Each structure stands twice: as C-alpha cells, then as structure tokens.
Amino acid sequence: MEKEIIYELKSLYRDHLRITGYHFGGNQKTVAIAGAFRGNEIQQLYICSQIVKALKKLERDGRVSSEKGILILPSANHYGMNIGKRFWAVDNTDINRMFPGYDLGETTQRIADGIFRAVKDYEYGIHFTSFYIPGNYVPHVRMMKTGFEDVELAKKFGLPYVMIRDITPFDTTTLNYNWQIWETKAFSLYTKETDRIDLVSANQAIEAVLRFLHDRGCIDYPTYGGFLSRKVTEDMIEIVKTDNAGLFRCLVDIETNVKAGEILAEIVDPYEGHVISRVLAPCDGMVFFHHDEPLVYQNTIAFQMIRMEASYV
Amino acid sequence: MIEKVASSMLPVDEEFRIQKNSIHSQASDANQKRICIVTGTHGDELEGQYVCYEVQRRLQENLQHLKGIVDIYPALNPLGVDTITRGVPKFDLDMNRIFPGNTEGTMVEYAAAKIIEDMSGADMVIDIHASNIFLKEIPQVRINEMCQETLVPYAKRLNIDYIWIHSAATVLESTLAHSLNMTGTPCLVVEMGVGMRITREYGNQLTDGIFTLMKDLGIWDGPVTEPKEPIVSTDGNVSYLNAAYSGIFVSCVEHWINVKKGEKIGEIVDPLTGALLEEVLSPVTGVLFTLREYPVVYEGSLVGRILERD
Numbered sequence: 001m002e003k004e005i006i007y008e009l010k011s012l013y014r015d016h017l018r019i020t021g022y023h024f025g026g027n028q029k030t031v032a033i034a035g036a037f038r039g040n041e042i043q044q045l046y047i048c049s050q051i052v053k054a055l056k057k058l059e060r061d062g063r064v065s066s067e068k069g070i071l072i073l074p075s076a077n078h079y080g081m082n083i084g085k086r087f088w089a090v091d092n093t094d095i096n097r098m099f100p101g102y103d104l105g106e107t108t109q110r111i112a113d114g115i116f117r118a119v120k121d122y123e124y125g126i127h128f129t130s131f132y133i134p135g136n137y138v139p140h141v142r143m144m145k146t147g148f149e150d151v152e153l154a155k156k157f158g159l160p161y162v163m164i165r166d167i168t169p170f171d172t173t174t175l176n177y178n179w180q181i182w183e184t185k186a187f188s189l190y191t192k193e194t195d196r197i198d199l200v201s202a203n204q205a206i207e208a209v210l211r212f213l214h215d216r217g218c219i220d221y222p223t224y225g226g227f228l229s230r231k232v233t234e235d236m237i238e239i240v241k242t243d244n245a246g247l248f249r250c251l252v253d254i255e256t257n258v259k260a261g262e263i264l265a266e267i268v269d270p271y272e273g274h275v276i277s278r279v280l281a282p283c284d285g286m287v288f289f290h291h292d293e294p295l296v297y298q299n300t301i302a303f304q305m306i307r308m309e310a311s312y313v
Numbered sequence: 314m315i316e317k318v319a320s321s322m323l324p325v326d327e328e329f330r331i332q333k334n335s336i337h338s339q340a341s342d343a344n345q346k347r348i349c350i351v352t353g354t355h356g357d358e359l360e361g362q363y364v365c366y367e368v369q370r371r372l373q374e375n376l377q378h379l380k381g382i383v384d385i386y387p388a389l390n391p392l393g394v395d396t397i398t399r400g401v402p403k404f405d406l407d408m409n410r411i412f413p414g415n416t417e418g419t420m421v422e423y424a425a426a427k428i429i430e431d432m433s434g435a436d437m438v439i440d441i442h443a444s445n446i447f448l449k450e451i452p453q454v455r456i457n458e459m460c461q462e463t464l465v466p467y468a469k470r471l472n473i474d475y476i477w478i479h480s481a482a483t484v485l486e487s488t489l490a491h492s493l494n495m496t497g498t499p500c501l502v503v504e505m506g507v508g509m510r511i512t513r514e515y516g517n518q519l520t521d522g523i524f525t526l527m528k529d530l531g532i533w534d535g536p537v538t539e540p541k542e543p544i545v546s547t548d549g550n551v552s553y554l555n556a557a558y559s560g561i562f563v564s565c566v567e568h569w570i571n572v573k574k575g576e577k578i579g580e581i582v583d584p585l586t587g588a589l590l591e592e593v594l595s596p597v598t599g600v601l602f603t604l605r606e607y608p609v610v611y612e613g614s615l616v617g618r619i620l621e622r623d
Contacts, residue, residue, distance in 0.1 A: 009612055010559045013585070086405060090611060091447065104555060107613035132405055133419065169486035170410050239417065245322035270325045295324035297403075299420040 007114030024055045026067035032122035033072045037096045039080025040195040044128035048074035063220040099178040125179040125186040130194040135291045142188040148180040156215045157208040158226025240303035244277035248296035256287045284308035319427035321420045333386045338379040347382040352441040356393020360506040361441030363516035378535030412492040438500040446508035447607040451569045455502045460494045472522025472540040478547045552597045554617040556610040558590040568604040597621040
C-alpha cells in the first residue's frame with residue numbers, strides 16, 4: 001500500500017486540508033473508489049476505511065494483483081465533517097457539483113480538479129454518495145443514462161438493485177457524470193444511511209466492492225452470496241408524497257413488501273397528538289426509500305416504492 | 314392585491330407561502346402587458362428588497378400612469394430570506410438550480426413549478442440578484458449567449474452599467490431565467506451590490522431603468538430618465554483574480570475604477586506571522602467591476618474581476 005496526499009490546501013488558521021489517497025496493487029489504473037465528499041457522509045467514510053483495512057490484509061496475504069491498481073480516496077470534505085457541515089463550510093458549495101474542476105478557479109473547483117486529476121484515467125470508478133433528500137435507501141448501484149452506462153457490469157456488485165435514471169442539468173457537474181464522459185465506467189453506490197453508521201448495509205457495500213474488485217481481477221477474494229441484481233428504471237418507481245405536515249411516524253422499513261392501501265406512515269398533529277393524515281401505499285410493491293426524520297413537510301417524498309408488477313420484470 | 318403563488322404546510326403550526334403583489338392599472342383592458350419583478354431566490358441577497366419597495370412606492374404615487382400589470386415577488390425563498398440562509402433551509406438546495414420544478418416533486422420543486430406557471434406569459438421578468446456576501450458587483454445584467462439577440466436590447470434600457478454575455482453551461486439550464494427564456498417569457502438577470510446588504514444608490518438606479526423599460530413595453534406612461542449606455546462584453550474580455558494564498562484580503566483600491574496592468578488591487582496577509590503573502594496585481598488594463606468584500610480567503614477564492622479595456 002502507498003499512502004499519498006493527492007491534494008493539499010492551506011488554511012489561514014486551521015490545519016491544512018489534505019486529501020489522502022491509498023493505492024494498492026500495480027501500476028495499471030483499474031479501479032478508483034471515492035468516499036465522503038460531503039461533511040455528513042459518515043457512512044461513506046466508514047465504508048472506505050473498512051475497504052482500506054480489508055485490502056491491507058489481502059495485500060499482506062499476497063492476494064492483491066501486482067498489475068492492476070486500486071486507488072481509494074476516503075474523504076474530501078473533512079473540513080466540513082469536523083465542524084458538522086455538509087458542504088464546504090466557507091461558501092456552502094458542494095464539491096460534488098464542481099467536477100471536472102478547474103485548477104485556476106474557486107476553492108472547491110480547485111479541490112475537484114485535484115481529485116479528478118487523480119481518478120480520471122481509471123477504467124472503473126466507484127463513488128459512495130448520498131441523496132439530497134434525507135432518508136434511507138435499499139442498498140443499490142445508481143447510474144445515469146449517459147449512453148456509457150453498463151448495466152451488466154453494475155450487476156457484478158451483487159447488490160439487490162441497479163437503478164438507472166435520467167440526467168438532470170445539475171448532474172453534469174458530479175464526479176459520476178464526468179467520469180463517464182472521460183470514459184471511466186462509473187457507479188454510485190447508495191447504502192441505507194448517511195450521517196450514521198449502519199453496520200449491516202455498510203458490510204453489504206464493502207462485500208459488494210470486494211466482489212467487484214475480484215471480478216475485475218484486482219484481488220483474489222472469491223465471495224459467496226450477493227444478489228442477482230434487478231435493473232430498476234425511474235418509470236418503475238412510485239413516488240409517495242405527504243399530503244400534510246407534522247410529526248412523522250413511519251410504520252414500515254425499507255425492503256418491506258406492502259399491499260395497495262396499506263398504511264406506510266402516520267402524520268401526527270404536533271400539539272394534540274391525533275393522526276391528521278395517513279400515508280397509504282398506492283400499489284402493491286416494495287419500499288425502496290423512506291423519509292427518516294421525525295418531522296415532515298407537506299409534499300415531501302415520504303416513500304419510493306418499486307411497483308410489484310415492475311419488480312418481476 | 315396580495316396573492317399566494319405557492320403554499321405548503323410546515324410541520325409545526327406554520328404555512329410556507331410564496332406571495333406576490335399584483336398591481337393593476339385602473340383601466341380594465343384585457344390585453345394589458347405584464348412585468349414581473351422577482352427577487353429573494355437566494356436568501357442572503359437583499360438588494361432586490363429595496364427595489365421591490367421603491368417600484369411600488371413610485372407606482373402608488375402615480376397610479377394614473379400605470380397602463381399594465383406589475384407583479385412583485387419579493388421572496389421566492391421566504392424561509393431563506395427570513396433566516397439569512399442562501400439556499401432553502403432543510404433542503405440543502407440552491408433554489409436557482411431546480412427550475413422549471415415539478416408539481417409532483419418535493420415542496421421546493423412544487424413551489425418552483427408554481428412560480429414558473431405564474432410568471433409564464435409575462436412580457437418581461439426582471440430577476441434581481443445581489444452578489445453573495447463575498448463580492449461586490451456593479452449593477453449589471455447577465456445574459457446567456459443563446460438569448461443575446463432577444464435580451465440585449467431590453468437590457469440596454471435597464472439603466473445598468475454593464476451587460477455580460479456569458480457562455481451557455483448545462484448546469485445553468487436549471488435556473489429560473491433559463492426556464493423562462495426557453496419557453497418564450499423574456500427574463501433579464503440583474504446582479505448588483507453585495508450579499509446581506511442594501512445599496513440604495515444601486516436600487517434607485519435599477520428602479521429608474523425598470524420604469525424606462527416599462528414605458529417601452531407600454532406598461533407605464535409617466536416620466537422616465539434616459540438610461541445609461543452600458544458596457545457590453547463577452548466572457549473573453551473578463552479576467553479573474555483568484556487568491557494564490559489563504560489569508561486575509563485587504564483591498565487598496567475602490568470598486569468600479571479603471572486599473573492598469575500590474576496595478577495593485579490589494580494584499581493577502583497572515584495576521585499570525587505578520588507576513589505579506591501576496592500582492593494581488595491586475596493582470597490586464599481595464600475596469601474593476603467585481604471586488605471582494607469578505608476578507609477571509611482560501612487559495613482560489615475570487616478576489617475580483619476585471620473587464621479588459623484600453
């Protein structure tokens with residue numbers, strides 16, 4: 001293993017920001033793995049740390065390729081993480097909205113440029129990221145429909161679902177999109193949590209990455225288990241929104257199969273305690289995402305369901 | 314007449330609402346033209362608040378000259394304006410990156426869709442932004458190069474100092490202005506002043522221009538001033554000054570002055586060691602139209618912009 005500082009930024013009074021890369025294996029640029037680019041992505045940081053730990057052990061056991069190389073960047077915005085801020089704390093910009101970066105630009109553009117220079121020539125790119133709406137997801141691989149997406153390869157992770165979604169204008173400045181434009185096969189991995197560590201889904205993600213690295217010949221780590229991933233597209237997802245606001249009492253967990261009309265959550269009057277609204281399943285299906293905060297706004301996406309008929313496709 | 318453009322319930326005893334004041338002429342002409350004055354998309358940009366007030370003050374004193382409809386939207390992001398938050402609190406979203414919105418989406422996406430629905434078909438929309446808290450800007454209109462033919466003639470009537478025609482960027486396709494311009498409702502984006510402050514002089518200057526434009530459009534027939542002749546440029550004429558060191562920036566020139574190539578704009582210093590880290594020099598001869606207000610800088614922080622001119 002080689003540990004190197006791939007980008008460093010001096011601050012006025014704080015310690016330098018150091019973005020650290022861990023390199024395993026040979027000189028070929030095979031797989032790059034990016035972790036927490038936001039200050040609240042604790043789960044993503046934890047997962048990367050455990051992958052580094054696992055690879056160190058495999059390296060000691062002589063089971064890492066001497067030709068194919070792996071680069072892991074566990075964290076980019078620990079300046080934010082150390083003070084409890086999701087985005088770059090000075091100007092609230094998002095490093096994952098600054099790619100491909102610009103070395104003569106503003107601070108977060110320079111950080112993105114430093115990261116992208118380190119990861120852009122890899123054959124495969126994996127980013128542990130998080131959604132802007134707070135909530136829990138069934139672990140899955142997410143890909144944008146750029147024309148470069150490779151669904152069959154995404155299934156090699158062995159996670160339950162591979163989600164394909166359309167591109168929106170703001171996606172064009174993410175790492176995943178720019179990786180694909182620079183011909184890296186890119187995958188975003190979502191697990192259940194973001195600002196807390198969920199051991200079960202974290203372990204599932206770690207195993208998924210090791211399975212992929214084995215499949216690509218980077219490590220010798222034959223694994224058992226894993227899922228026959230199902231491809232999910234946006235038209236198979238049923239969005240369930242709240243029709244009122246209040247205290248949110250969620251009654252089902254992710255991965256639960258529910259029937260049409262079943263109560264998914266209750267919204268409780270914050271002063272008088274009675275139920276003011278029930279969130280009902282609009283169809284038979286499986287809970288793919290749920291809101292996980294104790295308060296809920298009106299028109300909030302409380303659940304995303306994969307429709308039952310769609311889940312058999 | 315105060316109207317609700319979009320509303321949703323918040324969890325505890327509060328309604329989220331985006332409001333406008335729709336001011337109509339006394340005549341009952343069904344074909345009246347309409348202008349929308351919009352601001353408060355970013356909660357820390359307050360320059361437009363004064364303009365909304367001043368436009369209404371002048372209108373109410375001379376309503377007999379109003380021949381159309383003036384819709385004033387002072388706060389597209391009311392939670393942000395009331396809490397000194399640039400984005401939408403709790404959503405981690407820049408509201409000017411979610412247009413045209415979605416009536417089936419989240420509360421903010423829904424609100425964005427209702428805003429577009431409400432403004433669509435207007436004869437002109439003026440979307441007023443201040444700079445953020447870091448930079449001070451002269452009154453200017455920024456126009457996507459794709460819309461320059463349509464918008465530059467309008468912008469020249471707005472009594473601003475500068476028109477910046479910038480290149481198209483995919484990420485900007487999710488702004489209010491782009492969404493309106495692409496669907497046939499002309500929208501001018503004004504940038505002026507600095508975040509969290511009001512520059513009365515700039516507000517009055519822009520208000521004069523709004524009345525001139527309203528007169529051109531047939532919405533106003535009262536007296537107006539002849540607008541300034543703005544400088545018009547493209548990206549190629551703009552030089553950026555980015556800090557080479559993290560430290561404290563102390564300017565040594567005024568904003569909106571002519572500078573020569575090599576002239577000192579300011580210094581970046583280290584108060585801990587007493588070191589002068591960088592002398593920030595102008596790379597070109599031109600006009601300093603953006604200048605940093607907030608002193609703390611990191612490597613890369615924007616310190617100023619200069620429009621190259623002989």
